[in-house]
Amino acid sequence: MVDYPMFIDGQWCAAASGQTYEAINPATGEAFAKVPLGSREDAQRAIAAANRAWESWSQVPLWERADLCLRMAEILEQRADELADMLCTELGKPRHSEAALEAKNFVPLFYRQAAELARYQEGDAFLGRDSHKRLVNFRRPRGVVTVITPWNFPAMIPSEYLPYAIVMGNTVTWTPAPTAAVTAVTLLRFLEEAGLPPGVINLVTGPGPEVGDEFITNPGTHAIAMTGSSATGKIISSRCGLKPRLMELGGNGPCVVLPDADPEKAAQAIAPACFFAAGQVCSAAERIFVADNLKQNFVDALVAETENWIQGDVWDPNVNMGPQNNPGVVEKITSHLQDAVSKGARVVAGGKRPDLPGFYYQPTVLVDFDLESLVNREETFGPIAPVRSYSSDEEAWQGIRSCNLGLVSALFTQDVDRAWTWAERLRTGIVVVNDQTNYWEPHVPFGGMAGTISGIGRLGGRHTLEFMSDLQTIAFHVNGTD
Numbered sequence: 001m002v003d004y005p006m007f008i009d010g011q012w013c014a015a016a017s018g019q020t021y022e023a024i025n026p027a028t029g030e031a032f033a034k035v036p037l038g039s040r041e042d043a044q045r046a047i048a049a050a051n052r053a054w055e056s057w058s059q060v061p062l063w064e065r066a067d068l069c070l071r072m073a074e075i076l077e078q079r080a081d082e083l084a085d086m087l088c089t090e091l092g093k094p095r096h097s098e099a100a101l102e103a104k105n106f107v108p109l110f111y112r113q114a115a116e117l118a119r120y121q122e123g124d125a126f127l128g129r130d131s132h133k134r135l136v137n138f139r140r141p142r143g144v145v146t147v148i149t150p151w152n153f154p155a156m157i158p159s160e161y162l163p164y165a166i167v168m169g170n171t172v173t174w175t176p177a178p179t180a181a182v183t184a185v186t187l188l189r190f191l192e193e194a195g196l197p198p199g200v201i202n203l204v205t206g207p208g209p210e211v212g213d214e215f216i217t218n219p220g221t222h223a224i225a226m227t228g229s230s231a232t233g234k235i236i237s238s239r240c241g242l243k244p245r246l247m248e249l250g251g252n253g254p255c256v257v258l259p260d261a262d263p264e265k266a267a268q269a270i271a272p273a274c275f276f277a278a279g280q281v282c283s284a285a286e287r288i289f290v291a292d293n294l295k296q297n298f299v300d301a302l303v304a305e306t307e308n309w310i311q312g313d314v315w316d317p318n319v320n321m322g323p324q325n326n327p328g329v330v331e332k333i334t335s336h337l338q339d340a341v342s343k344g345a346r347v348v349a350g351g352k353r354p355d356l357p358g359f360y361y362q363p364t365v366l367v368d369f370d371l372e373s374l375v376n377r378e379e380t381f382g383p384i385a386p387v388r389s390y391s392s393d394e395e396a397w398q399g400i401r402s403c404n405l406g407l408v409s410a411l412f413t414q415d416v417d418r419a420w421t422w423a424e425r426l427r428t429g430i431v432v433v434n435d436q437t438n439y440w441e442p443h444v445p446f447g448g449m450a451g452t453i454s455g456i457g458r459l460g461g462r463h464t465l466e467f468m469s470d471l472q473t474i475a476f477h478v479n480g481t482d
């Protein structure tokens, strides 16, 4: 059992109370490390350190801040294998198909992207009705940004925020999901190696309702960047007052297979969106509406796809599907499935836990779910592919609109006109045509549509830089006129 610290004011430290909790490997169900159980007191120390550091960090030239992010990217590239090992140990991510992808292909990229985009950002200059004024817009740091992250991509999601925050001259107080804290420590150790000045990023591990709540309510933090469930997003929104916030929340990705689509190709595209990361992806395909004429072929092809998802020892290169993160996720999947079956759905593949240690759940296909069932109304966050057929566009729309999540949807058709018409009517931040809902790239704006409970604002590339800064307009009075 290794003891891991947290990081405040450039010091690796224990919680003020000295208390710890156990980190559990979800692939075995066994404890492998101890993590500090931070409290409000630790959060307050982190906020004070971030405010002290902000005085000097915000004065460091932009080019130097970008240099730091580039050094971070280099170190993360060199240490990617160690980070991948930790993703495998702490989260049970299959080492080859998932952990390596996150640690190598994605994490370093964010630090490079933040540096480059920040260096070459452009502002605008304009004139007013008052002909003596010269008006210029600049982006200024917000101050201390609180970053709150979930467990499902515990190295990548923090990296979607941290370099963008610091390159824009902010300092950070960060709390990760308690079941992803060791990965957070591992990541931050690598960032520190790049020469991170004390107090610029502060990490406090512990329960969100205590550490996170102190971060969002304390007047010493000035903006909130959070990824997590819609339920937590609502609590944070009700507690944070007028602080600006970027919130990346839950999804329930509807997929629509129109009557002219190829059912086999659609099933092959949709399957990874149901089963990759054991379905624990905000953009996962969680409800699938298939035209009546394609239903049987589509379901047969989707059931055949489940054979490609191999569960077992996550260090084995042949294994591409790991466990759920914690017993609570397994309980939610089980209750959603029971609820759907009690309302008339049929399980045609999977539908139970495999004979493995830890928190695994089989890839599962469910057909004929009722619109009232929880798999349709809520986010399940598990490897469940619920299918329902429809006989008219109106019936499909009724199904799609019976859930108020609006993150990512996918549409399958060969008809360009129909694709545009459907895409523009779908109330999700991203609509993917003829590919899976998990399509995503780091500079593509990502977020929930207004009127849904999937989030506020857009994350990704320049959108993140914009959130991490305030627009300041300088109105300069000159004696001449234009």
Ligand code: NAD
Binding pocket: 148, 149, 150, 151, 152, 153, 157, 175, 176, 177, 178, 206, 207, 208, 209, 210, 211, 212, 213, 216, 227, 228, 229, 230, 231, 232, 233, 235, 236, 247, 248, 249, 250, 251, 281, 282, 283, 379, 381, 407, 446, 447, 454, 455
């Ligand atoms: P969660 O909401 O339980 O926790 C997210 C974070 O919020 C954690 O760090 C937690 O400690 C903290 N938190 C919890 N209660 C808090 C409170 N009262 N005040 C302040 N902070 C608090 O989510 P999770 O289970 O860790 O992650 C899964 C969820 O994240 C899913 O709903 C998933 O869809 C969502 N997610 C969304 C995106 C996206 O980009 N939209 C990406 C990944 C995950």
